Amino acid sequence: GNSVTQMEGPVTLSEEAFLTINCTYTATGYPSLFWYVQYPGEGLQLLLKATKADDKGSNKGFEATYRKETTSFHLEKGSVQVSDSAVYFCALSHNQAGTALIFGKGTTLSVSS
Amino acid sequence: IAGITQAPTSQILAAGRRMTLRCTQDMRHNAMYWYRQDLGLGLRLIHYSNTAGTTGKGEVPDGYSVSRANTDDFPLTLASAVPSQTSVYFCASSATANTEAFFGQGTRLTVV
Numbered sequence: 518g519n520s521v522t523q524m525e526g527p528v529t530l531s532e533e534a535f536l537t538i539n540c541t542y543t544a545t546g547y548p549s550l551f552w553y554v555q556y557p558g559e560g561l562q563l564l565l566k567a568t569k570a571d572d573k574g575s576n577k578g579f580e581a582t583y584r585k586e587t588t589s590f591h592l593e594k595g596s597v598q599v600s601d602s603a604v605y606f607c608a609l610s611h612n613q614a615g616t617a618l619i620f621g622k623g624t625t626l627s628v629s630s
Numbered sequence: 631i632a633g634i635t636q637a638p639t640s641q642i643l644a645a646g647r648r649m650t651l652r653c654t655q656d657m658r659h660n661a662m663y664w665y666r667q668d669l670g671l672g673l674r675l676i677h678y679s680n681t682a683g684t685t686g687k688g689e690v691p692d693g694y695s696v697s698r699a700n701t702d703d704f705p706l707t708l709a710s711a712v713p714s715q716t717s718v719y720f721c722a723s724s725a726t727a728n729t730e731a732f733f734g735q736g737t738r739l740t741v742v
Binding site: 549551553559560561562563566606610611617618619620621622623 | 672678720722729730731736
């Protein structure tokens, strides 16, 4: 079945460090891929998305490229800020009726000044 | 501001009691979902609805029921709550079944 695996955290970084959070998926066909962010005490917000192979999603300095050959969608940011501290979820959505977003287990990012 | 409204924000419930979590969206989205979030387990789908009048079971449906009488509302009912249903519950919606979802702020439920 369809599934998402993301690196376990927590990830602890200093401000201005480079961030990578790995995400790989298992799915038949061509799913859409998403990164969501959850700030403390809040719901999930869409951070970025990619709907086909080689697409790059970007938002707020974060980027992720849909790699069909490695079934990956790693999240990167060149210089993290304290305000980026949150839980990040990788998710996929398959183009089949009756399916919903499938999430990874989430990666907690903590950025210190 | 358009979005998803969940109620209540939090609740402490005695085991064995019945409880309905409310969810309303004003985006006219066709699809709606209920997830539960537990530490170390991420988000797991409980039930979903691709359009008004239809519902389906997700990964962890036991002990929960839903209805979708209209486009805007998607209530989740716990018929007889148990402590293992202690969790944070998120309602979400999307324009169609395979597009990005928008989430409510969550309901923190504690069953004692």
